[in-house]
Amino acid sequence: MKILVGLSGGVDSAITAHLLKEQGHEVVGAMMSIWDDSIPTPQNKGIDACLGPEDEDIETVHKIANFLKIPVHILDCRQEYKKVVIENFRNEYKEGRTPNPCVWCNAYIKFGVLPSTARKNGITFDKFATGHYANIIFNNSLNMYQLCKSKDAIKDQTYFLYRLNQKILSETIFPLGKFTKEEVREIAKKIHLPVAQKPDSQDFYCGDYNDILQFPKISGNIVNKTGEVLGRHTGIWNYTIGKRKGLGLSGGTKEPLYVINILAKQNVVVVGTKEDLYSSSLIARKVMWGSIPVPKEPIKANVKIRQQHKPAKAIIVPIGIDATKVEFEEPQMSITAGQSAVFYKDNVVLGGAIIA
Template sequence: MQKKTSVAVGISGGIDSAMTAYLLQESGYRVIGITMQTYDENIEMDKTLKSGCFGPAQEENILSASLLWRKLGIEHYIIPLQEEFRHKVIDYFCETYIKGKTPNPCLVCNAYIKFALLPEKAHSLGLEFDYFATGHYAKIGFNNTLKRYQIRKAKDANKDQSYFLAFLSQEQLAQTLFPLGDYTKQEIKKMAIGKGFTELVERKESQDFLQSSDLEVLFKPEDFNPGEIIDMQGKVIGKHKGIINYTIGQRRNLGISGMPEPYYVLQIDAENNRIVLGPKEYLFKKKCSATDMNWVSLPAPEKKFRAKAKIRQQHSPADCIVTPINDNTIEVVFKEPQLSITPGQGLVLYLDDLLLGGGFIAFSNNEDVETKDLEGFRRGES
């Protein structure tokens, strides 16, 4: 008898991974479930705080996942990755904030942990499988002309998660399956109810990285270095308790009052430990650069081209012209100014539904000018 093709499903105990396993079973695959254990108990965090991927509630999630896989009749294994997660994701998260940028831990986790170390360690522990699958809403295909695996947006535009997959390698894509790419979320919910998994439909899904609403649990006391909050003319208008508490476009919890209009974070000056505030109109930028580019669906381009770019997950792809500086760096000029282009966030390029590649935003126009020059910039200048 021919051996069945086997798939390891990365599971969290939620509806998407459960239906991923179910669909693969129905397609004739031999399925096992693997869950990564990432929470470091040395990091004290209150269980009663908000839901998130990283935190002490992981123990309860793993238990829920185990019960779920018993119901599906699937073997389930816990893969310990606490140390690896700490070095690859938590350290990156903290170091990025300290540099005055805003991290995107999901992009880094997917590239280095979930689609890399998780299946690798599962293999090293003796588990045998041919493919790795997750409940991401996205599609994978192979282009025979380019000889490359490509990522496309999911059928459900509102649920599409291709943005978070922009740093996957060709080797990873060759071994990955996304069964939910051709379904809408509502179709998956109906499927779950029909198969007796109503409790999964009612379960709240985590949208956050950290269970705690207080970032201090991940940082050292010396990382909270107080400094000045200044306006666009360089006038000191307040004090901050550490630049890690701020991100571009932030309006709340600034600790200032008496301004002629609402003020927002325009710039985080890590070198001088200062936060620059100003009116919302100055958050609109037309140009930025991105580094650490990973070209997914095509080889690194050599000439400028038109595309659409997302500057964060909840951003509508915007028309732009992309100019390659080298294989690693690009310059992006948008047709229309974009709000809160944030250094450290992922910039992902698309052509229709095809994900071309992604990188990390290095700076947006006027981001690197001296404070005394800021009063000269206007909405839309490049």
């Protein structure tokens, strides 16, 4: 089988290509180029990030391809990435929400635009593979492919992949789903892979997010729950739910204050106590049921409201065809508009939605 592997210059995607080649497949590498020179070059080069200048990554990808003895292609995905990921990122912050760009990048760029661009460039392949820590199974009783958690619970990346549809799941392979990160590193050392010790990417962008947002400073009030003005801000996009440090408030409060709400239309940031951060429910829109038929009745599931969040027991209540209400068994802290609520049943990712 001929398999296209998305290479990033890191150890995970490189070992993915290695494992598939060891299994006897014909492997072709592809790196998506997404860096737009209109974004200022980040000064903090000590942190490896997904979005940033690509010269070193391209050089590394070529080294990996030469080491593995596979062909590699650098594919221009910049315009699509800018339109889908960057514009959504900017629009969400402008509306007082905190987006997760990795969700949109995976669903529409990495698993959509990249393989599509490869085919447009005459690259033929049977399956597409990446170095994500996740698994895909076929459920015979449902006649559906299902996205499942990886062996490595810490590295599991299904939270970012919940928007993959049936077509994408049917055409995708995740070779690392049955490995831990430690096992992957050991394989890399054993074969003397050039990037065996390369650190993982730590963030979406290692510079100041204002480099991407490029919004003019718009000052407004910081208020408490009763509307009392406690201070001023220079842009609501500099705040997210749960933020405590750097609020710019003078003393006078007996306990720490946190951002508990962002009112975009009023250009107001609302602060309160830690207790105010807890909520028993949320409304989410742009629902994607990737691994099961669309439920018509409430269902029980475990729900993650951010990547590092411990899944919490909840009841998911459908609202029309594009929204859902999530009612938690116990109140959850810092539910943030713009982030994703992802629904799990045992190891299966049922689906997810964007918190509204």
